[in-house]
Amino acid sequence: MGSGLRIRRFVKYNRPGMALVIALFLLLITVLINPKSLNINTFGSILVQTMLLSFAAAGQTMVVISGGVDLSVGSVMSMAAVITTGIMQGQGGRFAQVILATVAMGAAIGLLNGVCAVRVGLPPIVITLAVSYVVTRLQYVFTGGMPTGVAAALFKKTVQYRIFGLIPAATMYAVVIWALAFFLIHRSRFGKQLYLTGNNESAARLNGINTRKIRVLTFVLSGVFSAVAGVLGAGYMGMSQCQLFDNYAYNSLVAVIVGGSLFVGGVGSYFGSITGSLVMIVLSNGLTVLDISQPVRNLVLGLVMVILLTLYNRAKPIRQ
């Protein structure tokens, strides 16, 4: 009974740990079905992709904790990738300009999202979806549908190179970004106010927190984090395309929810989102290894989300 209770408690309350277990389980299944997929290269690429997704999920985590949803993550990432290759054109020494331009772009779009969702008071999911359509169209207008340029060779190396063939060089970016996100969410005054706002907005306001400012800030930070993720994504891919990272909007959202955040707000952790990203990447890696086509993949992703919502996000019945 004691161990049974402990397991039940683990499943219910330790969502990040549960996500790790699921990831391990999925990896095991993939390897069992296709033993050839067990090589050092696969692990390396799983690590890099998990990092990329976890960068995008950093902002998403904040938005979800504050009680919103940001679906413009993907289009901001694609836009950032297009800008990155457009500015770099394969030449080194332009990293500062790239970061400046993309972060400004991400912050501007985030601010637009935030103002529309918080000040104007439209449902965040609708407004961020509408904004993401506009941003996607802007990519096509700016590039004529065909983005030019490639990422600089040195920059590509800092993302793609594998130390000992396993640990990706992108880890050095990850250390900085993870530390920053962890500090913002769990150690700063902003983070504390964020949790309070998400938990009970009117109580937070009565305690003197400027809840509107906090919620707009989450959207701005989400835009900035997605922009940085887009830059690194361009480095990982080496080139860019319109709508290259669009699926990151949905994937980051699912990753955050798998990692234990709740849509009602006030619950969640960044470590959970990182483990959630790992689950998503292992799942998609498994689907690739098993040679599963794109439509079935869409189906699986949609079902995963509906199942997650059913498990953790059901409203109270009317009949009580």
Place this chain on the structure above:
Amino acid sequence: MAEAIRRRWGHFRRQPVFTGFCLFMAVLALNIIIQTPAKFFTVSNFRILLSKNMPLILTCLGQSVLMMCGVLDLSTGIQLAFVNVIAIMLPQELGVPVGLGWACALTGGVLISLFCGFCIVKLRLPALLTTFSITYIIKGVNVLIMGEPQGKVEKIIYKTYDSVVLGFLPFAALILLAVLLVWQYIKRTPYGKHMYAVGNNPRNAYAVGINPERVQMKAFLIKGFIVGIAGLCLTASNASGNPLQAEEYGIRSLSACMLGGMNFGGWGTLSCGLFGAGFLVIVQNAVYYLFNFLTKTIQGLMINSYWQNLVSDTIIFLGLLATIITAKAQRETLRQGFVKQLKRGEKYGG
């Protein structure tokens, strides 16, 4: 006499449809000026406008039925593609007679709508996120059935759909009239009242003996029929199949309904959705003619389709923003309804 007119006007101003009507009339005037009255008021112009945009208009009607009950469906757009795929593939691959195939497609639309309803109403999941995820599921199913855009429709079908009855009434308008007539009947049954009660407050509705779940499921059933018809209209107007089209109709219909003065639950009529849809359609049309006008007058100006897409998506976004202004122009009742909708919207969105 003047007193009576003023009273009528005052009454009309308090109607939910007032803002939508004003917006619609404003852009209509603008469009007539851009297109010149002589070219606008022709039967063929109305025929093209209606037959091209009937899927969107019907989708908006379906969405407003849902919003009356306080629920919504973002996956409506891709459901049109689902109906379209079935209507094309059944006759083409299995040799089913076209009529039966199209009936199956309509049934498919109803079933998929009921599936959404089951998830939202019976499982009590947050409507926006759930239907957003269901979009992915339906997309996957669509591509599984039909790998790439293909197929064709018999000539008689799209000829009929594009035809003009009695020399002045486009066939597409007949479909719209039929849907509106059926709605007029539904509105007058007790069920019509129940929808408003449930949309306003499901708990209170339950307390007075209405089953909220059944009312909302019925709304999904009605929406399924409307979406099924819209999908068939899409098939007839495109005369081919595409598994990934019309996805953005979901959010477009939502913004149209909000523009038309619809709120989440208990406020607004079907005409709100109608005028909201009309607003989007006319704006799109006006932008098209404006671009044509610009390229003709300014030498060397090239505008590709990317620009048109950008403008039409920006208009959806601005339309969503415009809901604040329209709400301000309305009376206290709508303002309160709007605040409530935002609270509910927040619940759904977050």
